[in-house]
Amino acid sequence: MDKKFEKPAVINDNKYRFDSFKNGEVLYGNKGRLPAMGWNSWNAFGSGNTEELTKAMAEKIVELGLDKLGYSYVILDDGCYKATRVDGHLASDGKKFPSGFMALSDYVHDKGLKFGMYNDVGSHLCSGLEVGTCGYEDVDTKDYIDWKIDFLKVDNCYNVWDNATFSNPANAKFTFAPKIKGVKIEAVDDSKTTIELSAVKDGIITGSRAFVQGEYVTGIGTFDGTGPDASPVGELSSELQLSVNAPEDGEYNLSVDCILGETEGCGSWLQVAVGKDNTKYYFDDLYNGENIKIKLNKGENVLRLMNHRRQENTLTSYARIKEGFEKTGSDRDIVFSICEWGKTGPHNWGYKVGDSWRILNDITFQVGSDGDSGHGSWEGAYTVSVTSQYNKVVIMDEFAGLDKGWNDPDMLMIGMDGLNETMCKTHMTMWCMVNSPLMLGMDLRNVSKGDWIYNIISNEDVIALNQDKLGVQAKRIYTTKAVAPDTTYIRDNDRLDVLAKPLANGSIALSFINVGMGDREDEIKVSLDLIREYIGNKMVNADIFFDASKFEIMDVWTKEKKIIEADYFTNKIYGAEKLLATDNLTIVITPVEG
Numbered sequence: 001m002d003k004k005f006e007k008p009a010v011i012n013d014n015k016y017r018f019d020s021f022k023n024g025e026v027l028y029g030n031k032g033r034l035p036a037m038g039w040n041s042w043n044a045f046g047s048g049n050t051e052e053l054t055k056a057m058a059e060k061i062v063e064l065g066l067d068k069l070g071y072s073y074v075i076l077d078d079g080c081y082k083a084t085r086v087d088g089h090l091a092s093d094g095k096k097f098p099s100g101f102m103a104l105s106d107y108v109h110d111k112g113l114k115f116g117m118y119n120d121v122g123s124h125l126c127s128g129l130e131v132g133t134c135g136y137e138d139v140d141t142k143d144y145i146d147w148k149i150d151f152l153k154v155d156n157c158y159n160v161w162d163n164a165t166f167s168n169p170a171n172a173k174f175t176f177a178p179k180i181k182g183v184k185i186e187a188v189d190d191s192k193t194t195i196e197l198s199a200v201k202d203g204i205i206t207g208s209r210a211f212v213q214g215e216y217v218t219g220i221g222t223f224d225g226t227g228p229d230a231s232p233v234g235e236l237s238s239e240l241q242l243s244v245n246a247p248e249d250g251e252y253n254l255s256v257d258c259i260l261g262e263t264e265g266c267g268s269w270l271q272v273a274v275g276k277d278n279t280k281y282y283f284d285d286l287y288n289g290e291n292i293k294i295k296l297n298k299g300e301n302v303l304r305l306m307n308h309r310r311q312e313n314t315l316t317s318y319a320r321i322k323e324g325f326e327k328t329g330s331d332r333d334i335v336f337s338i339c340e341w342g343k344t345g346p347h348n349w350g351y352k353v354g355d356s357w358r359i360l361n362d363i364t365f366q367v368g369s370d371g372d373s374g375h376g377s378w379e380g381a382y383t384v385s386v387t388s389q390y391n392k393v394v395i396m397d398e399f400a401g402l403d404k405g406w407n408d409p410d411m412l413m414i415g416m417d418g419l420n421e422t423m424c425k426t427h428m429t430m431w432c433m434v435n436s437p438l439m440l441g442m443d444l445r446n447v448s449k450g451d452w453i454y455n456i457i458s459n460e461d462v463i464a465l466n467q468d469k470l471g472v473q474a475k476r477i478y479t480t481k482a483v484a485p486d487t488t489y490i491r492d493n494d495r496l497d498v499l500a501k502p503l504a505n506g507s508i509a510l511s512f513i514n515v516g517m518g519d520r521e522d523e524i525k526v527s528l529d530l531i532r533e534y535i536g537n538k539m540v541n542a543d544i545f546f547d548a549s550k551f552e553i554m555d556v557w558t559k560e561k562k563i564i565e566a567d568y569f570t571n572k573i574y575g576a577e578k579l580l581a582t583d584n585l586t587i588v589i590t591p592v593e594g
Contacts, residue, residue, distance in 0.1 A: 005123075005134075005135070005160050007161070007174065007285075007286065008161045008174060008309060008313050008316075009316065010284070011284065011312060011316065015027060015352075016312055016315055016316050016319065017281075017308070017312060018237065018306075018308035018311060018312060019277055019279070021311070021348050021349045021352075022348075024351075024403075025352065026351065026352055026353075027319055027322070027352045027353055028319060028322035028323065028325075028326065028352075028353050029322060029336060029353065029354070029355065031351075031402060031403050031404065031405070032402050032403075033335070033355055033402075033405075034402075034435075034466075034467050034469070034471060035356065035406045035435050035436060035437045035438060035466055035467070036073055036151065036335050036337070036355065036356070036437045036438075036439070037069075037070040037071045037072060037073065037437070037438040037439070037463075037466075037467075038071050038072055038073025038074060038075060038113075038114070038116065038151070038438075038439055038440070039057055039061060039071060039073070039074055039075065039439065039440045039441075039444065040075040040077055040116075040153075040411050040439040040440070040441060041053070041054065041057075041075065041076055041077045041079075041080075042077035042078065042367060042411065042441065043364060043367050043368060043374055043411050043412075043413065043416065043441025043442065044057075044367070044368050044373075044374070044441055044442055044443045044444075045079075045367070045368060045369055045370060045443070046078075046079065046367040046368065046369060046374075047078055047079025047127050048079065048369050048370060049076065049077065049079055049080060049096070050096040050097065050370075051096060051097040051098060051099055051104055053370065054074065054076060054104060054108075055104070055107055056444075056445060057074060057443075057444050057445075058074050058107065058108050058111050058113055059111070060444035060445060060447070061074070061111075061113060061444065062111050062112070062113070064444065064447060064449060064454065064458070065449075065458070066440075066444075066457070066458065067111075067112060067113060069458055069460060069463055070438075070463060070467060071438070071440065071457075072113055072114050073113070073114045073115075073116045073150065073151045073335070073439075074108045074113050074114070074115060074116065075115075075116030075117070075118070075151055075153060075439070076101075076104075076116065076117050076118060077118045077153065078118055078125050078126055078127045078129075078155070079093075079096070079127055080092060080093060080096065080097055080101075080117070080118070081093060081125070081129055081131050082094065082129075082131070083129050083130070083131075084129075084130055084131065085130075085131055085136075088136070088139060089139060089143055090119075090131055090140060090143055101117070101147045102146070102147050102148075105147050105148045105149065106148075109148065114150035114151060115147075115148065115149055115150055115151070116149060116150060116151030116152065116153065116335070117144065117147070117149050117151070117152055117153075118152070118153045118154070118155070119131075119132065119133045119140065119152065119153075119154050119155070120132040120133060120134075120154060120155040120156065120157050120158065121133060121134060121154055121155070121156055121159065121314070121317040121318060121321070121340075122134055122155075122156065122157050122158030122159045122160060122164065122166075122167065123135075123158045123160055124157060124158040124166070125155065125157065125158075126155050126157035126158075126165065126166065128166075132157075132158060133154070133320075133321060134160055134317070137320040137321050137323070137324040138324045138327060140321075140324065141321060141324030141325045141327070141328060142324070142328050144325075144334075145325070145328045145330045145332055148332070149332075149334060150332075150333065150334060150335065151334065151335040151337065152321070152334055152335070152336055152337065153337040153339050154318065154321060154336070154337065154338060154339055155339045155340070156314070156339065156340035156341065156343060159171070159314075159317075161174045161175070161309070161313045162174065162175050162310055162313065162314065162343070162344075163175065163264060164226075164340070164343060165226070165341075165361075169262075169263070169264075170262040170263075171262075172261075172262055172263050172264050172265075172266075172267050173260075173261065173262035173267040173268040173269060173286070174267060174268075174269050174286075174309055174313070175221055175222070175267055175269065175307065175309055175310035175313075176219070176220060176221035176261070176264070176265055176266055176267030176269070176307055176310075177220035177221060177240075177258075177267060177269065177270050177271070177305060177306060177307040178220075178256070178258035178259055178260045178261065178266065178267065178268055178270060178287060179213065179216040179217070179218040179258055179259040179261065179266050180199045180203075180216060180217050180218075180220065180240055180256060180257070180258045180305060181198070181199055181200075181215050181216050181257040181258060181259075182196060182197055182198045182199050182202075182256075182257045183196070183197050183199075183242065183254060183255065183256050183257065183303070183305070184196050184254070184255045184257070185197075185244060185252050185253070185254050185294075185296075185303075186252060186253045186255075187247075187248075187250060187251075187252055187253075188250065188251040188252060188253060188293070189250060189251075191247070191248070193246075193247055193248075193252075195244060195245075195246075197242050197244070198215075199215075199216065199217040199240055199242075200212050200215060200216070200217060202242055202243070203217060203240045203241065203242050204240075204241045204242075204243075205217060205238055205239070205240060205241075206235060206238055206239045206241060207234075207235035207236065207237050207238035207239065208223075208230075208234055208235060208236070208238065209221060209222060209223050209236065209237060209238035210238030210239075210240065216258075216259065217240050218265055218266055219238060219265045219266075220238055220239065220240055220305065220306060220307055221237065221238065221265070221267065221307045221308075221309075221310055222236055222237040222238075222307075222308065222310040222311055222344060222345060223236045223237075223345065224264065224343055225341075225342035225343055225344070225345055225359075225360070226341045226342060226343045226360065226361045226383075227360070227361060227382060227383060228360060228382065228383055228388050228391070228392060228491065231395075231489035232342070232345070232347060232359065232392055232395065232396050232399075232489070233395055233396075233487050233489065236345040236348070237306075237308055237310075237311065237345070238306075239304050239305065239306035240304075240305040240306070241302055241303065241304055241305075242302075242303045242305070243300055243301070243302060243303075244274075244296060244300070244301045244302075244303050245299065245300055245301075246296035246297065246298055246299065246301055247298065248298050249295075249296070249297050249298050250295070250296065251293055251294070251295055252293070252294055252295070252296055253291040253292070253293060253294075254272065254282075254291065254292040254293075254294050254303075255289070255290075255291050255292070256270065256287065256289075256292075256305065258270075258287070260287065260288075267307060268286050268287060269284075269285065269286055269287070269307050269309055270283060270284075270285070270286075270287040270305065270306075270307060271283065271284045271304075271305075271306045271307055271308065271309070272284075272292055272294065272303070272304065272305060272306075273304045273306070274294055274295065274296060274301050274302065274303055274304070275301070275302060275304075276302055276304070279304075282294045282295075284309075310343075310344050311344045311345060311348070311349055314340055314343070314344045314346070315344075315349045315352065315353065318336075318338055318340075318353045318354065319352070319353050321336075322336060322353050335355050335356075336353065336354045336355050337354065337355065337356050337357075337358075337408070337437070338350050338353070338354040338356065338357040338358065338408075339357075339358045339408075340357070340358065341358050341359075341360055341361045341362070341383075342357075342358060342359040342360050342361075342392075346358070346359075347359065347396055347399035347400075347407060348399070350404075350405060351399075351403075351404035351405050354405055355405050355406065356405050356406040356407070356408040356437050357405065357406075357407065357408055358408045358409075358410060359389070359392055359393055359396065359407050359408060359409055360383040360388065360389055360392055360409065360410070361382070361383040361384075362383060362384065362410060363376070363383065363384060363385070363386070363388075363389050363409065363410035363411060363413060364376050364377070364384050364413055364416065365384055366384075368416070368442075368443060370443075371443075373415060373416050373417050373442065373443060373446065374416045374417065375416055375417045375418045376413030376416035376417070376418045376419045377418050377419075378418075378419060378423050378517065378582055379493055379517065386413065386419070386423065386426075386427045386430070387493050387515055388491075389409035389410055390409065390430050390434075390515070391489070391490060391491050391493075391515075392409070392489070393407050393409040393434050393436065394430075394434060394474075394476050394497065394499070395476065395486060395487055395488065395489060396434075396473075397434070397472075397473040397474065397475045397476075397486070400434075400435055400473045401471055401472065401473070402471035406435050406436065406437060406473075407434065407435070407436065407473070408436055408437050409431065409434070409436050411439040411440070411441040412427065412428065412431060412438060412439060412440055412441055412442075412457075413427065413441060414427060414428060414440070414441075414442060414453060414456055414457060415440075415441075415442030415443070415446065415447065415453050416441070416442065420582075421452045421456075422580065422581070422582050422583050423582045424452075424453070424456050425456050425557065425583075425584070426513060426514075426582050426583060426584040428456050428457065428459070428462055429462060429511055429513070429556075429557075429584045429586050430511075430513065430584075431466070432462050432463065432465045432466035433465055433466075433473075433474040433499050433501055433509065433511050433586070434473050434474055434499075435466060435471065435472075435473040435474075436466070438463070438466055440457060459556065459557070461554070461556040461559070461588070462556050462557070462586070465501060465503075465509050465556070465586075465588075468501075468503050468504050469504040470502060470503055470504035470540060472501065472502050472535075472538050473501070474499040474500060474501035474509070474511065475499065475500055475501070475534050475535055475538075476497055476498065476499050477498055477499070477500045477526070477530055477531065477533075477534040477535070478497070478498035478524060478526065478530065479495055479496070479497045479498070480495045480496050480497075480522060480524075481494075481495040485497070485498075486534060493515045493516045493517070494515075494516045494518070495515050495516060496512065496513065496514055496515065496516075496520055496522050496524065496579065497511075497512075497513045497515055498510065498511070498512055498513075498524060498526055499511040499513065500531055500534060500535050501535075502535050502538045502539040502540065503540070503588070504540060505540070505590070506539070506540045506541040506544060506545055506590070506591065507545075507588050507589060507590040507591075508531065508535065508539065508545070508588070508589050509556075509586065509587070509588050509589075510526060510531075510586070510587050510589060511584055511585070511586040511587075512524065512579060512584060512585040512586070513579075513584045514579040514580065514581060514582060514583050514584065515582075516581065516582070517581050517582065518581050519578070519579070519580050519581050520578070520579050521578050522579075526569065527569050528546055528566070528569045532546055544591055545591045547591075548566055548591030548592060548593075549565065549566050549592075550563055550564065550565055550566060550591075550592040551563070551564055551566065551589050551590060551591055551592060552589070552590045552592055553587050553588075553589055554587060554588045554590070555585070555586070555587050556586045556587065556588060557584075557586065563592060
């Protein structure tokens with residue numbers, strides 16, 4: 001391996017540090033963009049996409065009028081590049097894309113659409129092609145500008161410094177601290193002051209990743225969020241913090257009694273800081289038992305032993321790409337889609353560099369090919385299902401917004417085998433209510449105006465929820481499975497959820513979703529007080545809404561409208577009196593004046 005890739009780069013700027021994640025500072029790019037809409041090649045064709053197929057999809061988008069509904073991006077996913085670089089540059093696969101990327105970009109743009117591409121922050125793409133951006137950020141971003149791209153999706157396979165997909169498992173040595181038994185602190189001066197502290201007896205573990213194992217604290221690092229096991233709510237990274245009472249201001253030598261490793265949960269990279277916010281790191285490297293010189297103030301000090309590099313390295317990798325675009329001097333407006341599958345908790349830091357961030361691994365691994373639609377699932381044990389993605393994203397609303405970006409539960413599987421019409425209708429509803437990017441993933445040659453697939457993806461009232469200018473992700477305000485519906489991570493699908501979404505015109509959308517595979521006859525009472533409690537502070541003209549005596553109710557799927565009295569919310573049961581398996585009732589509620 002190239003010497004420069006032996007270990008992660010030194011981080012000299014605190015804006016890339018864990019301590020900066022909650023400061024709201026955007027490093028690159030402009031905010032205010034609504035979720036992107038378009039078509040992506042992966043679910044339809046996998047690595048088998050071609051120039052001919054891409055042109056056919058662009059033509060179908062226009063023929064079906066989907067461009068008029070907002071589906072504007074045509075995105076080449078993995079499988080489009082030549083297997084190796086040519087003179088250090090990316091090049092198209094000559095058999096699949098004989099005309100080259102510039103010609104295809106011009107073709108898509110001539111259709112009035114926008115052109116998107118794909119790469120990876122690692123050394124290779126997920127398909128195995130050795131053309132990842134790592135080390136080539138300046139070169140690749142210039143080429144992308146030359147090809148006039150409007151969208152870039154960037155994966156996380158073969159990550160050089162993390163045990164990500166297809167990466168060396170031993171890379172965990174970079175992303176976790178050692179198992180720590182204790183520390184010894186000795187004054188540098190002649191006072192011979194010595195302080196010894198036990199990690200287990202004297203330490204405080206922050207976050208939920210680390211834990212006590214015998215005499216050691218282990219797991220000091222960040223949860224791997226690629227799978228559905230860990231809730232996205234809460235502190236995903238852990239530190240070991242020790243209170244050190246120093247007799248005098250001065251320099252001290254710190255040594256750490258630990259076990260080094262290179263497996264998930266136990267690594268060899270140690271970060272040492274004193275103080276809780278935006279502090280100086282006294283050590284940030286692979287630890288080999290050496291003394292670390294630190295400064296302590298007289299009295300109580302908080303010593304932090306940690307490893308936030310899983311998040312910091314990934315943020316830095318994506319930031320290099322955005323920095324590369326800035327160096328070109330171009331003002332091209334490029335949507336930047338972070339696709340590291342939720343591994344490093346990108347909902348905590350993604351807003352700094354990205355427009356959206358994937359929250360889990362792929363929604364399906366059974367992608368299609370030319371003539372085969374691929375397979376999607378409503379339920380699944382891992383991430384490969386509508387509900388696996390929905391169950392996580394539905395409690396992530398506070399991480400999204402116009403001032404941040406969007407949670408991305410992956411591409412739509414509408415039109416794939418394994419999902420019936422009802423499932424697809426609810427799938428579309430879910431993604432629109434949670435402000436997911438809307439990326440069609442089917443072979444559009446199989447869609448005709450007026451068929452059920454077209455009717456779902458072209459429902460303007462549902463799309464309007466996703467593209468509403470207020471840009472607020474729906475909040476789950478009720479579920480049959482939990483008392484705290486907006487923060488409880490629930491993977492049991494035998495339930496009914498109620499989502500509420502404020503809209504720019506002062507209306508709200510309510511969605512009653514049967515998450516399970518069985519019919520339900522729940523009578524759910526959704527009162528005005530319940531709505532006010534959960535989303536009142538996010539609404540436009542909330543006083544007008546809650547003071548209204550009447551409301552217009554519109555069903556976004558049946559288009560049925562009716563007027564109800566305000567006390568209907570208080571005195572009667574309002575909601576889904578019967579919902580078939582995987583079905584939804586979604587309504588827009590608008591106050592009526594006078």
